[in-house]
Amino acid sequence: MLRLFSLLVFCLMSWHVAADDHLATAGNEQQAETTLASLLKQLPNTKLNKMAPLIKKIAATSAPQVPAILETLQAGELYYLKANKQLVHAQRTQHKKYDLTDLLSNAPLPSVTSSAIKKVRTNNRIRRQIGDLLSNMELNAKDPAIRLEAVKQLLDSPNKVGIKSVTLLHDNEPQSKIRELMSVVLAVEQLKAGTEAEKLAAVSILTGRLEPAVKNALVKALDNSTALSDKSELTRALSHAIDKIEQQGDLYQIADHLFFGLSLGSVLLLSAIGLAITFGVMGVINMAHGEMMMLGAYTTYVIQQTFPTLIEYSLLMAIPAAFVVSGLVGIIIERGVIRFLKGRPLETLLATFGISLILQQLVRTIFSPLNRQVEAPQWMSGSLDINPIFSLTYNRLYIILFALMVFFSLLMILKKSSLGLHVRAVSQNRDMARALSIKSSWVDAITFGLGSGIAGIAGVALSQLTNVGPNLGQAYIIDSFLVVVFGGVGNLWGTLVAAMTLGTFNKFLEPSMGPVLANIIVLVGLILFIQKRPKGLFPQKGRAAE
Amino acid sequence: MKFKKLIVASSIVASTMISNFAFAAENIKVGVLHSLSGTMAISETTLKDTVLMMIADQNAKGGLLGKKIEAVVVDPASNWPLFAEKGRELLAKDKVDVIFGSWTSVSRKSVLPVLEELDGLMFYPVQYEGEESSRNIFYTGAAPNQQAIPAVDYLMNDIGAKRWVLLGTDYVYPRTTNKILEAYLLSKGVKPEDIMVNYTPFGHSDWQNIVADVKKFGSTGKKTAVVSTINGDANIPFYKELGNQGVSAEDIPVIAFSVGEEELSGFDTTPLVGHMAAWNYFQSIDTEENEEFIANWKKYIGDDKRVTNDPMEATYIGFKMWVKAVEKAGTTDVDAVEQAMIGIAIPNLTGGIAVMNSNHHLSKPVFIGEIQADGQFEVVWSTPDTVIGDAWSNYLPSSKDLISDWTAPVSCGNFNIKTAKCSGK
Known part of the structure; x- marks a missing residue:
């Protein structure tokens, strides 16, 4: 009986306490909202350089509306009505027209023109501050991806509030990856202000982490500890950890350069591979090759203009279109000019150079001499993060893969198809091929069309990397010839190896030499190489070489 | 007579x-x-x-x-x-x-x-x-004292930049401007190892290495800013590469002296939003x-x-x-x-x-503007008053004693105040 009674009393008491708690939070919330409202009133009149403390105060009220308000401010959508300084969330609907909602109540307001409202201005620094504050609030978000980003941001710009919440959240974090990163954040803190033992423990957690913030913290700690004593255990642990991080950093640096080199190489490969056919296989010096790429890039532009809603698929559509456009132009050039100049390389060179100028001027007349804007689809932007110091940009990654795909499909066409057989036959012995009833003039036209079409495809890829303008082709034509000559005329594999070698060499030289000198050195090296081996890396052998 | x-x-x-x-x-x-x-x-x-x-x-x-x-x-x-x-x-x-x-x-x-x-x-x-x-x-x-120097002041005082990357196209304007800026930064107590200078040719389009270097340079924990005298159409691939490698204007802001409304018109400025330019005029400035x-x-x-x-x-x-x-x-x-x-x-x-x-x-x-999504600039800072253009920079040893005055007693474009002589003709 007594037990029952005491249970009842206990229950009643706990209910009472809970109710009290509830009342208290409600009171706090109300108070927070009034302070928030009064702070917000100051926003329109605050100068940019006084903004930071005000925003800090706003965040400190921890009223429930704060995250939404800060997000609005960060996105640059926080305005106030010029008439009564009421703060509004404004979204542009059309030119100079804005839809408004009240900032606090979210109640819709009548739309206005831009002259009735004024923006609450922010700058880089304030948006960064807001980002940090928001990420503090996102530390316990439901979505693990958001939590991870929040912890990452905290590591980059540590602050007391964030670290306090990480200390509380760390043990209950379900995702091991996030928990690990949280302990890194805490360890970095311990490294700043902890006992010797704590610091040692922190170092063991931090060893092998690649985040730049970790390395900075370790270096700083080492600077501080060497001031105290030289040979303490901590100093040794610190310098050991730093060495290890630096070793890995060097390794990834090399990987970085290799990736950059391969990506430059794949651009060279794409631009040279069409030439490898027209110049390498057919022996035609085509100075208008660069303009075929330019046409491909402009085709991409036209496709994007024609289907403005399909930007995401525009590149996929542009690839066949560019192939057809450049290929057709190539066939017209071959039929109209080049076939009459067979066996006269100097005249072919001059004629095709003239054609390149005509094509450039044509594009200038049609599209204006200004560069055209080709948009990048969403999937081509951003980067694939392998680890905090090594990431691969998607556009380059796709272009490497794309270049290899084009290369191997071309190889297949030449090796396995009947067209390829004919092309090889004509290029090896024209008279014999004709005697075997191969229509050599037809094969010439198709081959030239194929080479030009591939240049067009290269143009689609280049439109993602460089400016699309009338001079686009000129920038690549010299490099293309270099690659083909270096690789060995008439050898596709040689072109692949040459492109990748030149690209990688260039990118490994660039950091120490600068881009201009790196180019020069590569060029001089190439000239010396050609002196030694005039037929390139992989010269054709046997009777076909003649 | x-x-x-x-x-x-x-x-x-x-x-x-x-x-x-x-x-x-x-x-x-x-x-x-x-x-x-x-x-x-x-x-x-x-x-x-x-x-x-x-x-x-x-x-x-x-x-x-x-x-x-x-x-x-x-x-x-x-x-x-x-x-x-x-x-x-x-x-x-x-x-x-x-x-x-x-x-x-x-x-x-x-x-x-x-x-x-x-x-x-x-x-x-x-x-x-x-x-x-x-x-x-x-x-x-x-x-320079009406564009470059105030811009650097803004980055130093308002953005809190401690490390500096000076990127430029390789010709006389960027080289001289960067020389002045380097001297100015050193005079403000910035250490030489906190300044990185890089020049690229006109129309440079492969920015992978340079952006990666900037990123690495900016990862030491000190706030890093880029001062860009990159000219012409090389700018677009540069900003694109910054965006692709995940460098945002909040991490490493870029301030440009050669990027204006005309250069941005017709371009997708999403990767540029938040980066800055310093000029004496912006189209967005609201006056009659x-x-x-x-x-x-x-x-x-x-x-x-x-x-x-x-x-x-x-x-x-x-x-x-x-x-x-x-x-x-x-x-x-x-x-x-x-x-x-x-x-x-x-x-x-x-x-x-x-x-x-x-x-x-x-x-x-002098105005500092941040690039907006519509290709216009939003002014985030301006000098309280006008600044008098200084023909000869005070931060270069070769020109710090020179002044220009085309009125009566002096009438000279490069008058040396130490020797009280007109150095030129």
Whole structure:
């Protein structure tokens, strides 16, 4: 009986306490909202350089509306009505027209023109501050991806509030990856202000982490500890950890350069591979090759203009279109000019150079001499993060893969198809091929069309990397010839190896030499190489070489 | 004897009067020396149109000194030596009273000796590296202390930058500007290892390495900022690469001195949003004068999408000042106009007053703007007052003792205050 009674009393008491708690939070919330409202009133009149403390105060009220308000401010959508300084969330609907909602109540307001409202201005620094504050609030978000980003941001710009919440959240974090990163954040803190033992423990957690913030913290700690004593255990642990991080950093640096080199190489490969056919296989010096790429890039532009809603698929559509456009132009050039100049390389060179100028001027007349804007689809932007110091940009990654795909499909066409057989036959012995009833003039036209079409495809890829303008082709034509000559005329594999070698060499030289000198050195090296081996890396052998 | 003198004097007066009468029927000629073809045509054609608009405007108001103004447009075709030839043609053959022209520093340096030899007068409307002051040129664009130095101050004080990357295209303007900035940063206590300098050729498009280096340079925990004097279309792939490698304006802000509304027009500016530019004028600045100027420009050019930019304002100020100086002097004679120019004040388009100083440079306000998604700039900082253009930088050892003053006692473009001598001619 007594037990029952005491249970009842206990229950009643706990209910009472809970109710009290509830009342208290409600009171706090109300108070927070009034302070928030009064702070917000100051926003329109605050100068940019006084903004930071005000925003800090706003965040400190921890009223429930704060995250939404800060997000609005960060996105640059926080305005106030010029008439009564009421703060509004404004979204542009059309030119100079804005839809408004009240900032606090979210109640819709009548739309206005831009002259009735004024923006609450922010700058880089304030948006960064807001980002940090928001990420503090996102530390316990439901979505693990958001939590991870929040912890990452905290590591980059540590602050007391964030670290306090990480200390509380760390043990209950379900995702091991996030928990690990949280302990890194805490360890970095311990490294700043902890006992010797704590610091040692922190170092063991931090060893092998690649985040730049970790390395900075370790270096700083080492600077501080060497001031105290030289040979303490901590100093040794610190310098050991730093060495290890630096070793890995060097390794990834090399990987970085290799990736950059391969990506430059794949651009060279794409631009040279069409030439490898027209110049390498057919022996035609085509100075208008660069303009075929330019046409491909402009085709991409036209496709994007024609289907403005399909930007995401525009590149996929542009690839066949560019192939057809450049290929057709190539066939017209071959039929109209080049076939009459067979066996006269100097005249072919001059004629095709003239054609390149005509094509450039044509594009200038049609599209204006200004560069055209080709948009990048969403999937081509951003980067694939392998680890905090090594990431691969998607556009380059796709272009490497794309270049290899084009290369191997071309190889297949030449090796396995009947067209390829004919092309090889004509290029090896024209008279014999004709005697075997191969229509050599037809094969010439198709081959030239194929080479030009591939240049067009290269143009689609280049439109993602460089400016699309009338001079686009000129920038690549010299490099293309270099690659083909270096690789060995008439050898596709040689072109692949040459492109990748030149690209990688260039990118490994660039950091120490600068881009201009790196180019020069590569060029001089190439000239010396050609002196030694005039037929390139992989010269054709046997009777076909003649 | 006295009588004879009187006759001579009166005959001189009479002859000048006659010659004045003879000229009265003729128009006042304004030469326009901007490239209309070649690489610089993109930027310079706009300025040619601005001058033509101003002339049409002035003629509609009744001309100048009772005469019509006539434009003589030539095309130096982005070919630097041709600037000298075309300048000579304007002065010697067409006998123009004034020239508005040039964009790149190398073209200005090319035409300068011709102007001095034939005693011509030119207005140069573009921001430049300083270290020059000619009697025959009025510099209405910004000197380094009106663009580069305030921009660095902003990054240092408001953004809190501690580490600096100076990126530039490889030619005279970026090299000189970066030299001044480096000296300035060192004088502010920045350590040499916290400054990284890099030059790239015109039209550079493969920014992978450089952006990766910047990223690495900026990962040491100290706030890093990039000061960019990258010129022309190399900018677009640069900002794209920054975006792709995940460097945001909040992490490593870039401030540019050669990126304006014209360069951004028609481009997708999403990867650039939040990065900055420093100029003396932005189209977005909300004043009545500016609104009128923009409306006039759009009407004149017949295209509602055309934008205005800083060198256009400099051209506008230069032209207005020249008109006022000619009215004040009562003649278009170069020597008289040159002296009348000094001290002339006219309202600029951003709500202040532009004054021509005795060193042939203007007093201008400096604005920092952040790039918006629509290709316009939002001003985030401005100098409280106008800044007087300084021809000779105080931060370079070779020029810190030099001043320029084209008024009576000194009358020298490079006067050394230590030795009290005019170093040039």
